[in-house]
Amino acid sequence: MPMTKLLDAQGLEILHEGHRTRLKWHRLRKRFADPLFSAEVMAEGFAAGASMELDLRVRADGGFVVLHDEELEGETTGHGPIVKKSVADLRDIRMKQGGRPLILSEDLAAMMQSTHPAALLQFDMKDDYEAIGAGGIEHLAEHFRDIAASVIISGGSLDLIVAVRQKLPHLLRGIDPTDKLYDLWRASGWKAVEIALRADLSGPTEPDTVYLHWPLILDAAREGLDMIALCHDHGRRVDAWTFTLKNAEAGFSEEEWLNFRALMALKPDQITTDEAPATERAWRRRVAS
Structure with missing residues (x-):
């Protein structure tokens, strides 16, 4: 019977039919009730060896801040576009959830000096290379060249990921072609999607991981295109995003279970x-019944 490796459901991974699937904590949240981008949850994940993701936005000085939105209004007490803000502008701004200070890239680098060897932190770059430029890449090199933790840098901008490969070749890289593949599917069908994905897998970014929207993966599989197998054939890993239970205590609804089981089969x-922990618990309950 498929079971997780861990005795307690810590929200780290599921082992199914000999294949290990990590559960990545989206926006540094172990649970949906956690505040966005919590340094405390990140520290817990570093200690446990979790895979985690955070979003980075470029600042006016070429450094970064851990936020998702382009403007400060949505997530913080600040106002205006982040790309026009300096460190001094951001130091007194607080997250709306809990009044916590913002996490700057300099803070991140200090936090990541000592971590569990299995920990993995994804930097999801929300700006393109035109906005980040050589100065932003140099900032990443200066602060994250010698960190102890494993980092994977991802983004929708292929030019940005190529620049990261050239400047920081030892860091893992990820690409997310989801939006492009959805557009291709609507315009030209699944064969066009397959051709484009093959091109990205063989392209100059040389990605370790490909990030794909899980409904796109399942839609493709139903039409005979196994996107995960295609990535594996090229030696690339796949992250399926973002599958969150609507009711963590109740576990999978029937529809959620059908989708999650189909996803795990791929x-x-x-x-x-x-x-993450609720998903692991819900999986264990289902496979044990």
């Missing part, structure tokens, strides 16, 4: 979720 290397 053997993703990682599933992004806002409810």
Whole structure:
């Protein structure tokens, strides 16, 4: 019977039919009730060896801040576009959830000097290379060249990921072609999607991981295109994003279970979720029944 490796459901991974699927903590949330981008949850994940994700936005000085939105209004007490803000502008701004200070890239580098060897932190770059430029890449090199933790840098901008490969070749890289593949599917069908994905897998980014929306993966599989197997054939891992239980205590609804089981059968290397421990518990309950 498929079971997780861990005795307690810590929200780290599921082992199914000999394949290990990590559960990645989306936006540094182990549970949906956790505040966005919590340094405390990140520290817990570093200690446990978790895979975690955070979003980075470029600042006016070429450094970064851990936020998702382009403007400060949505997530913080600040106002205006982040790209126009300096460190001094951001130091007194607080997250709306809990009044916590913002996490700057300099803070991140200090936090990551000592971590569990299995820990993995994804830097999801929300700006493109035009906005980040050589100065932003140099900032990453200066602060994250010698960190102890494993980092994977991802983004939708292929130019940005190529620049990261050239400047920081030892860091893992990820690409997310989801939006492009959805557009191709609508315009030209699944064969066009397959051709484009093959091109990205063989392209100059040389990605370790490909990030794909889980409904896109399942839609493709139903039409005979196994996107995960295609990535695996090229030596790339796949992260299926973002599968979050609507009711963490109740576990999978029937529809959620059908989708999650179909996704697991395709053997993703990682599933992004806002409810990692609950997902692991719900899986164990289902496979044990």
